[in-house]
Amino acid sequence: MVARAYSVAFQGVEARIVEVQCAVTPGLPAFSIVGLPDKAVSEARDRVRTALTSMAIALPSKRITINLSPADLPKEGSHFDLPIAMALLAALEIIPKDVVETVVSLGELSLDGSLVPVVGALPAAMAAADEDRSLLCPAGSGAEAAWVNACQVIAAPSLGDVVRHYSGQSPLRPAEPGEVAPMVHTHDLREVKGQERAKRALEVAAAGRHHLIMVGTPGSGKSMLAARLPSILPPLTAAEALETSMIHSLAGLLDEGGISRQRPYRPPHHTASMAAIIGGGRNAKPGEVSLAHNGVLFMDEFPEFARNVLETLRQPIETGEVMISRANAHVKYPCRFMLVAAANPCKCGYLPDPARACARVPQCGEDYLGRISGPLMDRFDLRVDVPPVAYTDLDLPPSGDSSATVAARVAAARAVQEVRFADHPDIICNADAQGEVLEQMTAPDAEGRDLLLRAAERFSLSARGYHRVLRVARTIADLDGSAQVRKPHIAEAVSFRMPSPAVA
Numbered sequence: 001m002v003a004r005a006y007s008v009a010f011q012g013v014e015a016r017i018v019e020v021q022c023a024v025t026p027g028l029p030a031f032s033i034v035g036l037p038d039k040a041v042s043e044a045r046d047r048v049r050t051a052l053t054s055m056a057i058a059l060p061s062k063r064i065t066i067n068l069s070p071a072d073l074p075k076e077g078s079h080f081d082l083p084i085a086m087a088l089l090a091a092l093e094i095i096p097k098d099v100v101e102t103v104v105s106l107g108e109l110s111l112d113g114s115l116v117p118v119v120g121a122l123p124a125a126m127a128a129a130d131e132d133r134s135l136l137c138p139a140g141s142g143a144e145a146a147w148v149n150a151c152q153v154i155a156a157p158s159l160g161d162v163v164r165h166y167s168g169q170s171p172l173r174p175a176e177p178g179e180v181a182p183m184v185h186t187h188d189l190r191e192v193k194g195q196e197r198a199k200r201a202l203e204v205a206a207a208g209r210h211h212l213i214m215v216g217t218p219g220s221g222k223s224m225l226a227a228r229l230p231s232i233l234p235p236l237t238a239a240e241a242l243e244t245s246m247i248h249s250l251a252g253l254l255d256e257g258g259i260s261r262q263r264p265y266r267p268p269h270h271t272a273s274m275a276a277i278i279g280g281g282r283n284a285k286p287g288e289v290s291l292a293h294n295g296v297l298f299m300d301e302f303p304e305f306a307r308n309v310l311e312t313l314r315q316p317i318e319t320g321e322v323m324i325s326r327a328n329a330h331v332k333y334p335c336r337f338m339l340v341a342a343a344n345p346c347k348c349g350y351l352p353d354p355a356r357a358c359a360r361v362p363q364c365g366e367d368y369l370g371r372i373s374g375p376l377m378d379r380f381d382l383r384v385d386v387p388p389v390a391y392t393d394l395d396l397p398p399s400g401d402s403s404a405t406v407a408a409r410v411a412a413a414r415a416v417q418e419v420r421f422a423d424h425p426d427i428i429c430n431a432d433a434q435g436e437v438l439e440q441m442t443a444p445d446a447e448g449r450d451l452l453l454r455a456a457e458r459f460s461l462s463a464r465g466y467h468r469v470l471r472v473a474r475t476i477a478d479l480d481g482s483a484q485v486r487k488p489h490i491a492e493a494v495s496f497r498m499p500s501p502a503v504a
Contacts, residue, residue: 001023001024001091002021002022002023002091003021003022003087003088003090003091003097003100004019004020004021004022004087004090004097004100004101005019005020005022005083005084005086005087005090005100005101005103005105006018006019006020006083006101006103006104006105006131006133007020007079007080007082007083007104007105007106007124008079008104008106008120008123008124008127008128009073009074009075009076010076010077010120010123010250011331012284012286012324012331012332012333013123013246013247013250013286013333013334014123014127015120015123015124015126015127016073016127017104017127017131018068018069018070018073018075018080018083019068019069019070020066020067020068020069020080020083020084020086020087021066021067021068021069021087022064022065022066022067022084022087022088022090022091023064023065023067023091024060024062024063024064024088024091024092025062025063025065026062026063027062027063028063029061029062029063030063030064031045031049031059031064031066032045032063032064032065032066033045033066033068033084034065034066034067034068034071035066035067035068035069035070035071035073035075036068036071036072036073036074036075037068037075037080038074038075038076038077040076040077040078040080041068041075041076041077041078041080044078044080044081044084044109045066045084047078047081047108047109047110047111048081048084048085048088048109050111051085051109051110051111051112051113051159052085052088052113052159054111054112054113055113055159055160055163057089057092057094059088060092064088064091066084066087066088068080076283077118077119077120077283078108078116078118079106079107079108079118079119079120080106081107081108081109082105082106082107082108082109082115082136082137082138082159082162083104083105083106085109085159085162086100086103086105086136086162087100089163094163094167095162095163095166095167096166096167099166100166102133102134103133103134103135103136103154104124104127104128104131104133104134104135104136105135105136105137106118106120106121106124106135106136106137106141107136107137107138107141107156108138109159112158113158113159113160114157114158114159115137115138115139115140115156115157115158115159115162116138116140117137117138117139117140117141118137118138118141119249119250119251119252120249120250121135121137121141121142121144121145121249122144122145122147122148122242122245122246122249122254123246123249123250124137124145125145125146125147125148125151125153126148126151126246128148128151129148129150129151133151134151134152134153134154135148135151135152135153135154136154136156136162137153137154137155137156137175138155138156138157139155139156139157139175140155141155141257142154142155142175142176142257143155143175143176143177143178143256143257143258144178144245144249144254144257145175145257146174146175146176146177146178146257147177147178147242147245147257147259152174153174153175154172154174154175155172155175156172177257177259178254178256178257178258178259179258180258180259180260180261181255181258181259181260181261181262183235183260183261183262184262185230185231185403187227187228187231187403188228188231188402188403189202189228189231189232189400189401189402189403189406190398190399190400190401190402190403191224191228191398192221192224192225192228192400193221193389193393193394193396193398193399194221194389194390194393194399195220195221195225195386195389196399196400197384197385198214198221198222198225198384198386199225199400199406201214201382201384201496202225202228202229202232202406203232203406203409203410203479204382204472204475204476204479204496205229205338205340205381205382206229206232206233206338206406206410207409207410207413207414207430207475207478207479208381208413208417208429208430208431208471208472208474208475208478209338209428209429209430209431209432210338210381210382210430210431210468210471210472210475211317211338211339211340211341211379211380211381211382211431212338212339212340212341212380212381212382212383212384213302213340213341213342213343213377213380213382213383213384214226214340214341214342214343214384214385214386215342215343215344215345215369215383215384215385215386216342216344216345216385216386216387216388217344217345217349217350217351217352217353217386217387217388218344218349218350219388220386220387220388220389221386221389222300222342222386223300223342225386226267226296226298226300226340226342227298228403229265229296229298229340230262230263230265230295230296231403231407232403232406232407232410233263233295233296233407233410234263234407234410234411234414235261235262235263236260236261236262236263236294240294241259241260241261242259243293243294243334244264244293244294244295245259245260247286247290247291247293247333247334248264248291250285250286251285251286251291253291263294263295263296264291264292264293264294264295264296264337265292265295265296265298266288266291266292266295266296266297266298267298267299267300268288268297268299270299270300270301270302270304270305272288272305272309273306273309274306274308274309274312275287276288277289277305277309277312277313278309278312278316278322278324279322279324279331279333280324280326284324284326284331286333287322287333289313289316289322289333289335289337290322290333290334290335292335292337292338293333293334293335293336293337294336294337295337295338296337296338296340297337297338297339297340298340298341298342299339299340299341299342300341300342301342301343301344302341302342302343302372303343303344303368303369303371303372307371307373310371310372310373310376311373311376313339313376314375314376314379316335316337317339317379318379320334320335320336320432321333321334321335321336322335336428336432339379339380341380343368343369343372344368345365345368345369346358346361346364346365346367346368346369347364347367347368348364351364351365352387353388378462378464378465379464379468381431381468381471381472381496381497382472382496382497383496383497383498384496409479410479412479412481413475413478413479414429416478417429417430417478420441421433421437424437430471430472430474430475430478431471433471433474434467438467438470438471441474442470442471442473442474442485443484443485444470444473444484444485444486444487444489444490445484445485445486445487447486447487448473448485448486448487448489448490449490451487451490451491451494452466452469452470452473452490452494455469455490455494455497456469459494459497459498461497465497468497469490469493469494469497470485470493472493472496472497473485473489473490473492473493474489476489476492476493477489
C-alpha cells in the first residue's frame with residue numbers, strides 16, 4: 001500500500017508540485033529516500049524518525065521507502081521533512097490518506113517534533129492554490145503564506161498538532177495574513193543642499209523608472225541623493241508587492257510574514273561577487289538584481305565592481321529577467337529594477353579640481369571611467385554631474401521641494417502612464433515602451449523632432465540611445481502635464497544624455 005503526500009520544489013520563483021510517495025513493505029528494516037534528494041533531504045529520515053519517537057510513535061520493523069516524484073527533478077532543502085512525515089503517518093494509518101492527498105505541505109522538523117519555519121512559503125501557497133489544495137506549514141511561516149487568499153493555510157507549531165488536526169482531535173484555525181509594513185522614510189530631499197540638477201534627474205528617473213548614473217567628486221552628495229530616492233517612489237501595487245514578496249520569501253527576507261508596499265532598495269558593496277549580484281550559488285538563489293525587482297539597485301563606486309559583474313548587468317537591464325544556468329538547473333528570476341550608479345570622476349576623485357588633482361590628469365579619468373564599457377554606459381538614460389557644494393551653501397536653510405511634494409508629482413506621472421499602458425500588460429512605465437507603442441506615445445512636435453535629429457547626429461547617438469532620449473522626453477512631458485512631447489522636453493532629455501567631461 002502506497003500513501004501520498006505533496007510538497008514543492010523551487011525553480012526560481014516557481015514552485016513545482018512534488019508527490020511524496022511512501023511504501024511500507026515487508027523486508028529488512030530500512031528507511032530510504034529516492035528521487036534525486038540532496039544532503040538535507042537525505043538527512044530527513046533521521047529527523048523524521050526521531051520526531052516520531054518523541055511522539056511515542058514507533059516505526060515498524062519493515063522497509064520504508066520514500067519516493068519523491070518526478071524522480072528527475074532535483075529536490076533541495078529541509079522543507080521536505082514535513083511532507084515525508086505526512087506520507088509516513090498516512091501509510092501507518094495514523095492520519096487519513098484521503099485527507100493528506102488534499103494538502104501541500106512544507107516545513108523542517110526539529111528532533112522534538114516542533115516545526116521550524118522555512119523559506120518559500122509564499123510561492124508554495126501559490127502552487128497549492130493552482131492545484132486547488134490547502135497548504136500546511138510551520139506556525140512561523142503561516143502569516144506569510146496566508147497572503148494567498150485563494151488557498152487555505154494551516155500553520156502548525158509541531159508535528160503533534162498536525163496529527164491532532166487531521167485526526168479531528170483538535171482542529172487548528174486557518175492562518176491570518178501578516179501585517180502590511182508601514183512605509184517609513186527617514187530621509188528627505190530637502191536635506192540635500194544644492195544639487196538641484198541632480199534632484200531633477202532623480203525625479204525624472206523615479207517618474208519613468210529610468211536608469212541613472214551620477215559622477216562627482218568625493219563628498220558631493222551622490223550617496224546622499226540615492227538614499228533619498230525611495231522617499232519619492234510610489235508604493236508598490238498589490239500585484240507588484242506579491243511578486244516582489246515571492247522573491248524575498250525565497251531569500252528569507254520577509255519579516256514575520258509581513259508584506260511591504262515600499263519599493264526595495266538594494267545597495268550592494270562593490271566587492272560583491274557575480275553570484276551575489278546576478279544570483280546563483282549552491283541552490284541558485286536570487287541575487288541583488290532580483291531582490292531589487294520593482295525597486296532600486298544602487299551601485300556605489302560603480303567602476304570598482306569587477307568587470308565581469310558589470311557586464312552581466314547588460315542583459316537583465318534590457319530584458320527584465322535573469323536566467324541562471326547551472327549543470328543541473330536553469331532558473332529564471334524577474335529583475336525589473338531601476339539601476340542607479342555613482343562614481344568618482346577618476347581614481348583620486350578630484351579630476352575637475354586642478355589644485356587637488358593628481359599628476360596623471362586627464363589620463364586617470366579616462367582610465368578609471370573606462371572600466372565602464374560603452375555598451376553598459378549606453379544603457380543609462382540619465383547622466384548627471386554632481387559638483388562639490390560650496391561650504392557657504394551648507395549653512396543655508398533647506399531649499400527645493402520636499403520628498404512628499406516630489407513624490408506627488410511622480411505619482412501623478414505614474415498614474416498617466418498607467419492609463420496610457422492599460423492595454424499593454426507587459427508595459428508598466430515609460431522605460432518599458434518599445435516598438436509601435438514607443439513611436440505612438442512619444443511622437444514629438446516638429447520643432448522637437450528637428451532638435452532630436454540634430455542632437456542624434458551631433459552626439460552620434462546609437463539606436464538605443466535615440467529611443468532612450470524619447471522615453472525620457474515622454475516622462476518629462478508627463479511631469480509637465482503635457483499630452484505631447486515638445487521641444488523643451490526633448491531639449492532637457494538630450495541635456496541628460498549629453499556626454500560631459502566627467503561622464504564621457
